[in-house]
Amino acid sequence: MVAAVRLAGVTKVFGATRAVDAVDLTIPPGTFYGLVGPNGAGKTTTLSMIAGLLRPDAGRIEVGGVDLARHPARAKKLMGVLPDRLRTFDRLTGRQLLHYYGVLRGLKPGVVASRTADLARAFDLTDALGRPVADYSAGMTKKVMLAGAMIHSPRVLVLDEPFEAVDPLSSSVILDILSTYVDHGGTVVLSSHGMELVERVCTGIAVIVGGQVLAEGTVAEVRGELTLEQRFVELAGGLSDVEGLEWLHTFSG
Template structure:
């Protein structure tokens, strides 16, 4: 038998079948129009526009410093835009922030939780702050604690939680008022694979029930697995957006992402790294 040529032996990459996107006719739960944010000379977000349909699992990807967190912070009322508008469920988020916040659950990038509370207390506090009555808070807290597998941690101080557990309790707090839209900045960072699968399942159920998720992640595999639509943000601009298949254009999301982000950098220089100091 002839030895396989290099070309024939190259493993064929099969594309993961994309999750079905909501129909064109679905309501737009989030409409971001020409958002701009400048920090001094630096334009972190440069006229970003996005449309997210109800029932969508929408991923925002981009290299480090691309402007993802800055964009999501403006969407969720944490950072005031210099220009542009954000509409959540047809509410102008910066003209009527209270109404917009009622419709939104947020997992911010840098978590600042009241970590001298126990997980149970933090959930109670979050639910009460959202105007839920004590009984509803109790029932929903019990459901969320079971769903996130935090039974053993519920009476411990959040300050003593691991990074992954902190993500889980923060996400539980973001969901307790059953918002229409969940905006999650790097929800899977520091989360172990089993918990990530569990978390994905919770979010999938939420989306199946009519909820909408916008999440940022560096995990291309994860985005391909869970998202039906995606936006690629590079240098504060949206370079591609649409359904996963529209953005991938027959390639893997990772290949497409790398091409849009400017290609792989050849590992040149740094020869000193091989001249070990001992």
């Protein structure tokens, strides 16, 4: 079986910092795969390299068996991407933005219009399509960006913090859509700080700390006898040292 995503020795260096250090990962198709780690661990850098937004300094990335470095257009055609720190053309209406995404992916306008209606209905955005994206809430913006990432029916979705700043109802809608997508053979690769959510929905998981994969496998394999959150804290170096903060308990005034 060809892996949905494969990383071999992938490394990225910024100055004196090895943000990603010789990472090896194999993500099978039809899986919900989570990358978890503390802030600054290298998750976003790893996802950006998978998405083709950053070029690795060493190593090899394949998407659906296609070498991303040698055939970037072919590999990127297989992916839909929701990047970190959403940047979008927010003066466009939701409908215009989805039209732009669809045509950019080579879809005919009629197909784009039909899929836009389907996605808007699924994401509960139909009434918002005529409004500028700048007027959307954080959750609505994330939903329309995710709809744009899915409009060309990609094999792999690369999602950086898809549930961050999203209300519980929108999270539930997004999760239902992604779960159905995976059930039909799609692959979701996501980063998240929500351990409970990752534990509940992910098939596989990799814990990244200091740019290295410290644990990888099914959720059950990674967590062992602990909860996933306990295992994560253990791998990430334990709890912070609160010594020296006694002054905080004296309360001014």
